Amino acid sequence: MLKRFKLLAVVASVAMIASLSIAVPARGAGIEMTYFTPAYLPGTVAATERIVADWNKANPNSTVKIVYGDVNNMQDKLTTAFAGNVAPDIFQHEAASILSFSKQGYLADLTKEMKPIKSSIPKGLWDVGAYQGKLYGVPTMTQTYTVYANVDMFKKAGVAVPIGTNTFTWDAYQALAKKFTTDGKYGVAWGLRSPAAMTMIMGMNFNAAFFRGLTLTSGPKLSINKAELEVPSRIHAMIYDDKSVDPASLTMTGAGPVPGFLAGKYAMIFAASYVAADLDIAAKASGFNWTALPLLKGSSNQQGANPQTLSVSAQSKYPKQAAAFIRYMVGDKNLSDLAQGEALIPSTSGSLKAALASKKGNAGWTQILDDGSSLALAPFTLVPNYQKWKDTVLQPAMQQYIQGKISITEMKSRLLSGWLAIR
Amino acid sequence: MSAIEQRGISIAPEKKKRKYYLIPTYFAVICYIIFLGFPFVWMFTTSLKSPFELLQLDQSFLPKSFYWQNYQDIMEKRGLLNSAKNSTIIALITTVITTIFAVPAGYAIARLRKVFSGAATGWILISQVFPVSLVIIPLFMAVRRLGLLDTIWGLILVYLVAALPFALWMLKGYVASIPMDLEEAGAMDGASSFQILRRIVFPLLLPGIVATALFTFLNSWNEFFFALVLIQSPENETLPLTLARFMGSEGQVLLGPLAAGAFLATIPSLLIFGIMQRKLASGLLAGAVKG
Numbered sequence A: 001m002l003k004r005f006k007l008l009a010v011v012a013s014v015a016m017i018a019s020l021s022i023a024v025p026a027r028g029a030g031i032e033m034t035y036f037t038p039a040y041l042p043g044t045v046a047a048t049e050r051i052v053a054d055w056n057k058a059n060p061n062s063t064v065k066i067v068y069g070d071v072n073n074m075q076d077k078l079t080t081a082f083a084g085n086v087a088p089d090i091f092q093h094e095a096a097s098i099l100s101f102s103k104q105g106y107l108a109d110l111t112k113e114m115k116p117i118k119s120s121i122p123k124g125l126w127d128v129g130a131y132q133g134k135l136y137g138v139p140t141m142t143q144t145y146t147v148y149a150n151v152d153m154f155k156k157a158g159v160a161v162p163i164g165t166n167t168f169t170w171d172a173y174q175a176l177a178k179k180f181t182t183d184g185k186y187g188v189a190w191g192l193r194s195p196a197a198m199t200m201i202m203g204m205n206f207n208a209a210f211f212r213g214l215t216l217t218s219g220p221k222l223s224i225n226k227a228e229l230e231v232p233s234r235i236h237a238m239i240y241d242d243k244s245v246d247p248a249s250l251t252m253t254g255a256g257p258v259p260g261f262l263a264g265k266y267a268m269i270f271a272a273s274y275v276a277a278d279l280d281i282a283a284k285a286s287g288f289n290w291t292a293l294p295l296l297k298g299s300s301n302q303q304g305a306n307p308q309t310l311s312v313s314a315q316s317k318y319p320k321q322a323a324a325f326i327r328y329m330v331g332d333k334n335l336s337d338l339a340q341g342e343a344l345i346p347s348t349s350g351s352l353k354a355a356l357a358s359k360k361g362n363a364g365w366t367q368i369l370d371d372g373s374s375l376a377l378a379p380f381t382l383v384p385n386y387q388k389w390k391d392t393v394l395q396p397a398m399q400q401y402i403q404g405k406i407s408i409t410e411m412k413s414r415l416l417s418g419w420l421a422i423r
Numbered sequence B: 001m002s003a004i005e006q007r008g009i010s011i012a013p014e015k016k017k018r019k020y021y022l023i024p025t026y027f028a029v030i031c032y033i034i035f036l037g038f039p040f041v042w043m044f045t046t047s048l049k050s051p052f053e054l055l056q057l058d059q060s061f062l063p064k065s066f067y068w069q070n071y072q073d074i075m076e077k078r079g080l081l082n083s084a085k086n087s088t089i090i091a092l093i094t095t096v097i098t099t100i101f102a103v104p105a106g107y108a109i110a111r112l113r114k115v116f117s118g119a120a121t122g123w124i125l126i127s128q129v130f131p132v133s134l135v136i137i138p139l140f141m142a143v144r145r146l147g148l149l150d151t152i153w154g155l156i157l158v159y160l161v162a163a164l165p166f167a168l169w170m171l172k173g174y175v176a177s178i179p180m181d182l183e184e185a186g187a188m189d190g191a192s193s194f195q196i197l198r199r200i201v202f203p204l205l206l207p208g209i210v211a212t213a214l215f216t217f218l219n220s221w222n223e224f225f226f227a228l229v230l231i232q233s234p235e236n237e238t239l240p241l242t243l244a245r246f247m248g249s250e251g252q253v254l255l256g257p258l259a260a261g262a263f264l265a266t267i268p269s270l271l272i273f274g275i276m277q278r279k280l281a282s283g284l285l286a287g288a289v290k291g
Helices: A002-023 A042-058 A071-083 A095-103 A123-128 A151-157 A170-179 A196-206 A226-240 A247-251 A258-262 A273-286 A319-329 A332-342 A349-358 A363-374 A386-402 A408-422 B012-047 B069-076 B080-111 B114-128 B132-145 B152-176 B180-188 B193-222 B225-230 B239-244 B255-285
Strands: A031-037 A062-068 A090-094 A138-142 A145-150 A188-190 A268-272 A290-292 A303-305 A308-312 A375-377
Touching (some): A071 A090, A090 A319, A123 A303, A138 A332, A145 A151, A145 A273, A145 A363, A170 A226, A196 A303, A226 A386, A268 A273, A273 A290, A273 A363, A308 A319, A319 A332, A386 A408, B012 B255, B080 B114, B080 B152, B132 B225, B152 B193, B152 B225, B180 B193
Parallel strands (some): A188 A268, A303 A375
Antiparallel strands (some): A145 A290
16 A cells, blocks of 8 residues: 555656756746737748748847738737736737727837838838827738730730830720720629728829828818729719620629630739739740739829738837837848738838849739839828728629619718717 | 348339439438538639639639649748638537536426526626627627637637537427426426436437537638637638638739638538537437327
8 A cells, every 4th residue: 555655656756856947947947039920921921931930040039920810800919918928929910900909009109119110211201100190000012903914915906015114004004995895795804892902092193082180189071072083983984884894803802804814705804913923823834925914004103002911019028129120020131032922012122122123024014013102191090990991891892783683873962970979 | 042032023114213302312411412512522622723824714614734832832931721620629628518407497497486497597698689799899898808818718718608609509409399298298208307207308418419510610610700709829820710811902812722721621620510410410310109
């Protein structure tokens, strides 16, 4: 009996020592920060893991752990994490969505920490990540909306592919779409299932401000005039007057028309820059000859910017180290790799150069990367409640207008009354 | 030689008749199975297509070449197996505990006096009326205070709380459908309360228990929002969270890996159904009243 008791005591002691040695970190062990990212495309995931592995190797006392999130639920996840005081140290999100977190004091002020890189980021992008003069989100990469062309179809039709920044006008685009609308084929396909964000961003082509009078003490006023209605009415005219847009594409997502484009069903598609990743796959596999046309120009070719941003949580115990990690992440090669994985435009001048160098000889990519200079601060990104208005009022009203169910007057009236109800 | 044949009775016409009768039945069943199974098979063939093939306008049913890379990617790079393990543990434990609590509680609510039964069912209903968005932050705080945030036990606790009211509601209905006369007959024959429960009520309740268990399992297996909010670490992720990460914004999607992941994620549910549906059917046949 005594023997059994002794044996049990020895086993228990060994187990206790073993568990203690697991539970107690080694003396001098460093800190571990969490980096929350919605990265999901293989190229971006690989780049993120490579960057974090390099950082951890170089900084064994302040390592980073990647936590992957779902891009469509980032806001819910972060909202509960902030409320529960368990927010990640560093996270990637989009500029328009971090505004509410900045206002609520959930984000660390990065103005001083990011001073060394400020000059390498265009002012328009920097301003989007700031609130009341303080930087809360470091802009990393962004997208533009552009027209993609099937070069072989252009050649076959004897039509010159438009080139030259700031030359390709909306009128020229409409005329091209009409020209290619022959033999039962439509000139262009346009995935317009969720047109709200695109029409707001493209509205800057015609100086559409939408929101005016935003001050520190009062909310903005929504005003919708000719400039604000120019983009939707031009799209409407292409669909119903020119009949140059494939009606089947109206209910597709942004990337939905790509298969038809690859099959030679349309000479052009209008989509965001990320579509270039799919076109690259097709170019490598079948020699599909595509290019991106210069950004569309109304009174200017400016588009509203809503870049991806990197922020540090105000709840982080290691804000300095977290900021250092962000500076590392936006290093030229690192940001270039991340942006190429997502088919987005990197924000710093150095990373843009690196991306251009790696895409040398690819006309489409060269055009897309060049488009970054036309991005500017869109007023709506600074408007509280914009997201709510966009999702619950603008999106359904715009969908109904584009699908020909309501008039432009009715849409305008819904947008204005919807804003009054929300704010 | 069978006894029937020895007696010289011919049964051939009857056999033929039965066969003709069965042909349309089998045909209808096969059509129905194809109808039900086609999305699953399509998902499988999609999972074997390359990214370029998935960009084609005209999709063929079978892949042009088998692209196994999608499976390799989800296993090696996306941690799908670990997520599947977590989902299985969470769904099974939730189902077992829910069933253990719901069966006696459902019986009690169905058989006890009406005042108590009414209050209990009212309470169950009230617990179901709050929208998830209203309770999520308090729930998050409570789980955090218990030290169960970012653990599968925290998720199990939340799923139990979510599943129990409905499981109780379902089982109460099943118990109520068993005639009291059967229990009284058992008592008159000298059976103890425990014997009545075990030998009379339980076999008749089995289909209800199986249905409730299946319902609980599938709800836990598919649940997304609570897991999204309560789980932080990749090692504790459940399948719906991992699968959601194959989808991007504006309709972007990694279709090949998503189809591969969804195909693998469906298999355990099918297996559980396959195993439990026998009990469901056998329980339904365990009638106690003749004529």
